[in-house]
Amino acid sequence: MAKDAKPTINDVARLAGVSKKTVSRVINKSPLLNDATRSKVEAVIAEIGYVPNPQARALALRRNFLIGLIHDNPNAQMVLGVQEGILETIRDTEFALVVRPVDRHSPQLLDDIRHFIEQQRLFGVMLLPPISENDELADMCRKLGCTVVRMGSAALDKSEHLVASNDRQAVADAVFWLSELGHRRIGFIAGPQGFRSARERELGFADGMARAGLTIDPALMERGTYRFESGLAAGDRLLAVDPPPTAIFSSNDEMAAGFLHRALDKGLKVPGQISIIGFDNTATAAHIWPPLTTVQWPIKAMARAAAHKLIDPLEAASQPSIFLSDLIRRSSADAPSA
Amino acid sequence: MAKDAKPTINDVARLAGVSKKTVSRVINKSPLLNDATRSKVEAVIAEIGYVPNPQARALALRRNFLIGLIHDNPNAQMVLGVQEGILETIRDTEFALVVRPVDRHSPQLLDDIRHFIEQQRLFGVMLLPPISENDELADMCRKLGCTVVRMGSAALDKSEHLVASNDRQAVADAVFWLSELGHRRIGFIAGPQGFRSARERELGFADGMARAGLTIDPALMERGTYRFESGLAAGDRLLAVDPPPTAIFSSNDEMAAGFLHRALDKGLKVPGQISIIGFDNTATAAHIWPPLTTVQWPIKAMARAAAHKLIDPLEAASQPSIFLSDLIRRSSADAPSA
DNA sequence: TTGTAGGCGTTATCAA
DNA sequence: TTGATAACGCCTACAA
Secondary structure: OOOOOOHHHHHHHHHHOOOOHHHHHHHHHOOOOOOOHHHHHHHHHHOOOOOHHHHHHHHHOOOOOOEEEEOOOHHHHHHHHHHHHHHHHHOOOEEEEEEEEEEOOOHHHHHHHHHHHHOOOOOOEEEEEEEEOOHHHHHHHHHHOOOOEEEEEEEEEEOOHEEOOOOHHHHHHHHHHHHHHHOOOEEEOOOOOHHHHHHHHHHHHHHHHHOOOOOOOOOEEEEEOHHHHHHHHHHHHOOOOOOOOOOEEEEEEHHHHHHHHHHHOOOOOOOOOOOOOOOOOOHHHOOOOOOOOEOOHHHHHHHHHHHHHHHHHHHHOOOOOOOOOOOEOOOOOOOOOO | OOOOOOOOOOHHHHHHOHHHHHHHHHHHHOOOHHHHHHHHHHHHHHHHHHOHHHHHHHHHHHOEEEEEEOOOOOHHHHHHHHHHHHHHOOOOOOOOEEEEEEOOOOOOHHHHHHHHHHHHHOEEEEEOOEEEEEEEEHHHHHOOEEOOOEEEOOOOOOOEEEEEEEEEHHHHHHHHHHHOOOOOOEEEEOOOOOOOOHHHHHHHHHHHHHHHOOOOHHEEEEOOOOOOOHHHHHHHHOOOOOOOEEEEOOHHHHHHHHHHHHHHHHOOOOOOOOEEEEEEOOOHHHHOOOEEEEEEEEEHHHHHHHHHHOOOHHHHHHHEEEEEEEEEOOOOOOOOOO
8 A cells, every 4th residue: 555545445455365355344244254364354454544435335335324414403502412412423433424404494395305315325314303293204215215313302203213302291290390389370382383392392281280280271371483582472461361370381492581581571570470491401591581490302312312223223223212301490480479 | 227226427428429538527527628529418417317426426536525514612503504504505516514523622633533534535624613723723634635714703814714704893893882872981701711712802892992092991801711600700790890881892692691690680770781792693692681782793604605615716715704793783782871 | 254256436547 | 629448445246
């Protein structure tokens, strides 16, 4: 091999006194190999620091060692957390992570993604919510010979292809905790229709109220868009109800922040007069005043598990697929003042 | 070609009645080509929908059509904004974006990145602050045959390899604007030593004060860590100074949010008694109360320009490299109350 | 258990 | 201006 060229499979074969194919078998952990041959080859590999060329493998196998992360911007922290989690898993493997933000309302969504997968010959893709809820998309990826793992807030798929948080239970637990603190009039700000996460959190709210033996007052049920402004609007309405709620569960932090602003605008004491719980644990949650109590997905652990399912489909079923979320207790929720 | 197989260069050559090499020349826009031949080949390409296989090109050229995004998590919005900007530029090209979060304090930082670039045979890399300030890293990438573009807050490199915001001027303008509002006692929360952005913003503060004909009171100069908690601490000290400042420029939003909390804790009216300006326009800035006036980088435009410089080095010099930031005026800064 | 020949889809070399 | 032939580094099929 030339001085600065990287060693190839031919160098290894020559130095080990075997054929290329034998080296190839070692690399690919073929079972039918003499142990002595294997160790001899492995020794040479270690000695000269040989690393298989992923481009050549990609060409020969017609499959690239790339994992695609496809998402429509759920929230920045989540996306970055997922990227870091995937990377922790694929570090020291030949895989790399390629990202693909998309617009889920684009009419060419499927064509774009198909082209992306075909062109890059992706090994697998990870779908983030909310587009992970698109069954047609998942099917298409599979037809393209791509392993798929979906992340979501409920069991969207078989466990080999899924990592999900149990939003329903997390919300139920949080609401029940509010009842234990002494809250009786608990309101809810739902997410937009059509989002699975929104649906699960609604069900969780109902579960929690039922478990606490509380009845749901329709006047305290609002629906938002997951955006800050809709939290403001929900605040306008909820805080005008008589008698007022003493606690609100918001289906995400952004709306919770909006609601909180309205509560402070109206001079309410938080959490004395009104407690607030959000969902997501975004950076904002920790930086608003008072700091927001919120539900947090174990994003990185989920992403690590998802990456395992992706690069090692045989082990996929043994990786956990349902993850429990934590309630991060800060100052925005406490017992109602007497 | 088989029914579901993608057409290859051979199919094009056969159908057009020319050699593979000629097709290759068309693909690569070789100048020495008969126009008639070229259009004949292009017609066939369009007809059968031929797309060159990136893996094969990568093998033959010993260079992959991948752009690496290397960063140490400056802030989530910035990283995602950059990803989107790069993607807008490389959409419909054969390039893909592969991400690599790193730990800038890791002793193996350089080795890790070297291995990453060599293994994936990256075409180019984009370095985000603060690791974009690492000259040794940039040099190494170049030695590896990788084009490099750095993003930063000042002229770190030649313009072909740089996109930078003019932080110094943006801060100076913001501070001057405060003076025009009638502020005389203006404080400053600096970022941590060793960050170029922190240094530039400090210089900008001095520039703005000088332009306004104001003197800097050392008691109103604090240094933070870019973290929320350091903003709280700065608030404790700055708000205890007598006479107090009427406005504060914080070198980032997170510290501004901390400072704001302290101000509200102490019962101060914002902006009446104390105005606050931050830097970055993070999601938090829009969601705290009152909404934070802040400086915003044109992240996406910068990322688009950077991607152009990366994939088209010949045009690199003609792309802009210095970008002006905007002051996003919200409610946290206004004239001091009389 | 190991090796040989040929192919994956493209580009480089060099001659025509 | 074009084309035949040999890389690029690995894998599959088949043979030994």
